Amino acid sequence: MDGRLDPGSIHTTVLLHEVIEWLRPKPGGRYLDGTLGMGGHSHALLERAGQGAELAGLDRDAQALALAGERLAGMGDRAHLFRLPFSRFEEALDALGWETVDGAVLDLGVSSLQLDEAERGFSFLSDGPLDMRMDPDCGPSAADLVNTLKHGDLARIIRTWGEDPLAGKIASAILRARDKEAIMRTLRLAEIVRLAYPPKMRHTARNHPATRTFQGLRIAVNREAEELEHYLQAIVGRLAPGARLAIISFHSLEDRAVKRAFLADAKGCHCPPHQMHCTCNGVPSLKVLTRKPLIPSDDEMARNPRSRSAKLRVAERLGPDGEEA
Template structure:
C-alpha cells in the first residue's frame, strides 16, 4: 500500500489520550495491555507516564499498523511485546510472554485514519477503492464477498443490526438489483447504490452520507467485531490484577451498549433471575464501574479531531476476591 507519510503521529490522532492515561493510572513496574495498538498512541503515553520498568503488550491484526507502532515505540523496545493478532487473542499472547494478569488494559474500537483515508483499504465511501474493509487483509471474507453473495435477509440483517439503518431492507434490495447487472467491486460504486436507495428527501436532509451506516455494518461483519468484543468482555476480567482498570473507547451505540451492560453485570455480582426477590446465588461483584456515564472528548479535542465526536470512554476497576476495593 502506498503511503506518502509514514510518521505514525501524522497518520492518526489518538482519541481521548489524556483521559485514558488519567484513568488507568500507569505506574513504574506495571504491566499494561493495548488490545488495539494501531499507531501506538495510547501505548506510548502509558509507557511515558508509567516510568521505569513498566512493560506493555500490544496487539493488532493490521500488520502495517504494527510496523509503524514498532517504530514509534522504539525507545521502549526492550519493554514492549507486540503481536499480530486480534484483541480476542490476548490470552494466548499473555501466556506466551508469561503474564498471568495485567495492571491495566485499553481498547480503542475505532477505525484508524490510516485505514479510513487510504482508498486501497476499502473502508471509505469518500475515496474510491476496492471494496475490502478487512483489518487484516489476509483474513476473512471481504466486503465485496458479502455484498455479492449474501441473501437479501442476511444482508439486510447486517445493515439493520450492525449498521443500525432503518432502511436496511430497501438498501439490501437495491444492492441485489445492482449486482444482478454487474458485480459490485468498488467503494464508490456501493456508496452510490446506497445513496440512491434513500428517498430523495431523506437523501438531501441526511446529516451524514447515506452510506455511512451500511459501510459500518459491513465493516463490523467483515471483521467479526461484535464477536471479538463479546469474547473480550467475558474473559478480560479474569486477567486483570485486583485494582487494575480496563478502559474501552467505542464509537457507535452497538459497541457502547455491550460495554455498558458487561461492566454493569460484573459490578452487580448476583446472577439470579431478575424476577427473583432475594439473591440465592451468592454472587460477588467482580468489577466497580468508575464512569456512570461515558466520558466524551472535550470541545477542544473535537475541534482538532472531528472523528472524536462519537467517541465514548467507559472505565471499570477489578475488585478483590471478596468484592472489596483494592
C-alpha cells in the same frame, strides 16, 4: 527524509489524556493495549509509567503493527507486540508468562490509516476495492458479503450493525445492482445506497446515506461484535486487583455492550432477571468509575473531528471478596 510514515501524523490518538489519567500507570506495572493502532495510547502509558513498566500491544493489521513498532522502538524491550485480534489477548499474556495486568485499554475506532487509504476499502468517499478487512489476509471481504448474501441476511447486517431503518430497501437495491454486475468498488456501493434513499431523505440527511451501511458491513466483516463480547467476558479475570479497564467506543451498539458488561460485573449476581432471590452467590468483580461515558473536549473535537462520537468508560477490578483493592 527517508520516506517513512510518521505514525503520529497519520492518526491522532483519541481521549489520550483521559485514558492515561484514569489508568494511572505506575513503575513496574504490566499493561495491555488490545488495539495498538499507531501506538499512541501505548507510548503514553509506558512513558507515564516509567521504569520497569511493560506493555503487551495487539493489532491484527500488519501495517499498523509495523508503524507502532517504529513509534515504540525507543521503549526497548518494554513493549511486546503481537499480530492478534484483541479477543485473543490471552494468547499474548500467556506467551509472556503474565497471569494478570495492571491496566488495559481498548480503542474500538477505525484508524485513520485504514480510513484514509482507499485501497483498504473502508471509505465511501474515495474509490477503492470493497474490502474493509482490518486483517487483509483473513476472512471474507465486504465484496464477498455484498455479492453472495441473501436479501434477509444482508438486510439484517445493515439493520442490526448499521442501525439503518431502510435496511430492507437498501438490500433490495444491492441485489438488483449485483444481478447486472458484481459490486466490487466502494464508490459504486455508496452510490447504490444513496439512490436507495428517497430524494427528500437524501437531501436532508446529516451524514452520507451510505454511512450506516458501510458501518454494518465493516462490523460484520471483522466480526467486531463477537470480538468485543469475548473480550468483555475474558478480560476481567486477567486484571489484577486495583487494575483499571478503559474502553473507547464509537457507536451506540458498542457503548451499550460495554455498559451492560460493566454493570453486570459490578452487580456480581448472574441469576436470571425474573428470579427473586440470588442463588449464584456471585461476587462483584468490577467497580464502575464512570457513571456516564466521558467524551472528548470541545478543543479535541475541533482538532480531530473524528473523535466526535468517542465515548470512554472505565472500571476498576475489585478483590476476590468484592472489596476494593
